[in-house]
Amino acid sequence: MRVAILGGTGDIGEGLALRWAYHTSHDVVIGSRDAQRARSKADEYETELASRGDETAIEGAENPEAAAEADVVVAAVPAYHLVDTIEAVAKGLDAETVLVSPAVGMQRDESGMHYNRPGAGSVTALAAEAAPDEVPVVGAFHNLAADELANLDVELSLDALLVGDDEDAVERVEVLAEGIDGVRALRAGSIDNAAEAESLTPLLINLAMHNDDLQDVGVRFV
Template sequence: MGPRSDHTVIIGSRELKKAETKAKEYRRELQERSIDADVHAQENETAAENASVVVVIIPSEHATSTVKSITPLLSDDQILVNPAVGMRQDTAGFHYDAPEAGSITEGIEKVASDRVPVIVAFQNLAAGALSDLDDDLKTDVILTGTRQQRNTRSKRWPRSAQPRGAIE
């Protein structure tokens, strides 16, 4: 087999069967590209407990309630990543649909534990491009969080995913 991923990817869902289906799809797609990857499924609660970096990849209208449900299971050595923006599409194009909290991330921060940093990431990348494994994006991923999070929490990132720079 080809390259090996150094990371375990856990697909979480409210329904284990749904997570298992997605994990199987991802493994098959990676195997087609000769990439040996550790991808498996768990229910949201178990996935949240077992991950070092929890990425909330769900429709933006469910992000806050989902984070609220897993917050008691998160520990202070984990990072919560939010890629959700709150865009909607209609016949005129894409529009920002601001939630009551101001942004999806602000809503998540209100329900997440203060000891678990919430980082915003991937918002500069279109979902279609990000999910296309054949697309060499050739772009940086913008990560944002509070100064305190960047200074005291960056050591939590897996070594291969360490942020490379910061804008003050």
């Protein structure tokens, strides 16, 4: 598969890009609003892989160009940039493209992080509203610790929760998720269930804030 990671210069985008490039044979392209920044980050990721004897090539392009030829488009951007990002690439998406949203709406106060549920019901639902009608949307990778994901020396043991209304799209993202060594994909139902999956993320951040041995905490269900 060809996977475009919009916002692939950020934390979660970096981790997904490195893991897919290192663990799978999928073609990875980094998207950004700035094509030069995307290419520079792609070069950095290639250098990291090369230091491990892996000569996998990673492309970099402006978001619309990155999305236009992809089988799966991961909108790895903050929730407040999600709609603008999807609208910017919408012309390059079609019924054969799966759009993935790992974004979570959060707000912070003196007590810690809290889930900020949008009017659409969840950030995944917000992505589905912004996407063209024929484009299937899957919510995934909300609860993965970005630092742990991006450190290829770390052996992962994490679950990735998937929510979506299109069975074929969910299956495609399941294959992507489980292509990463140590990640298990678990289906959590339709997009109507996305808020429950997304709301785990602020809880995990609060755990990391208050427990020194849980700095890169994720979830694993047994």
